[in-house]
Amino acid sequence: xxxxxxxxxxxxxxxKHDIALVVDRLIVKKEDGSRRLIDSVExxxxxxxGVLQALTQLPRxxxxxxxxxxxxxxxxxxxxxxxxxxxxxxxxxxxxMCHECNGLGTRPEMDPDLIxxxxxxxxxxxxxxxxxxxxxxxGGWDVPDD
Numbered sequence: 001x002x003x004x005x006x007x008x009x010x011x012x013x014x015x016k017h018d019i020a021l022v023v024d025r026l027i028v029k030k031e032d033g034s035r036r037l038i039d040s041v042e043x044x045x046x047x048x049x050g051v052l053q054a055l056t057q058l059p060r061x062x063x064x065x066x067x068x069x070x071x072x073x074x075x076x077x078x079x080x081x082x083x084x085x086x087x088x089x090x091x092x093x094x095x096x097m098c099h100e101c102n103g104l105g106t107r108p109e110m111d112p113d114l115i116x117x118x119x120x121x122x123x124x125x126x127x128x129x130x131x132x133x134x135x136x137x138x139g140g141w142d143v144p145d146d
Contacts, residue, residue, distance in 0.1 A: 002022065020053060021044075021047055021048070023040050023043050023044040023047065024036070024040035024043075024044075026040065045068075045070060050069060050070035050071050051067065051068070051069050051070075051071070051075050052067070052068040052069075053065065053066070053067050053068075054066045054067075054068070082095075114129065115128060115129055115130065116128060116129065117129055
């Protein structure tokens with residue numbers, strides 16, 4: 001519910017209330033420039049202590065809500081992020097690299113089903129597929145069968 005500040009507003013002291021301040025209502029047009037939008041965003045971040053909630057009317061009806069924060073954290077789920085710096089984007093810096101691939105962009109993984117496609121076979125019988133191909137090129141096992 002949107003209320004004017006000149007209205008008498010009574011709040012129940014026993015309940016927690018969420019109060020949002022409407023800073024501006026504007027229609028952004030290309031020819032108007034962006035100064036008013038910039039001023040509104042700066043005011044909203046100042047009054048909202050670094051958090052901004054934007055309600056956008058969609059062209060075909062309805063609306064969408066977005067929340068922005070200057071606190072390097074998500075106001076919805078609380079995830080926080082370190083201060084961004086150039087090394088945050090460097091693949092070969094421990095602070096910026098992906099911890100899954102160590103900054104290489106790939107992870108060496110093996111598929112057990114490709115290595116041993118038929119588990120009922122013995123090792124000599126060619127159970128380990130990569131070894132089987134290598135042994136075929138060399139002429140088979142050089143150890144006598146038992």
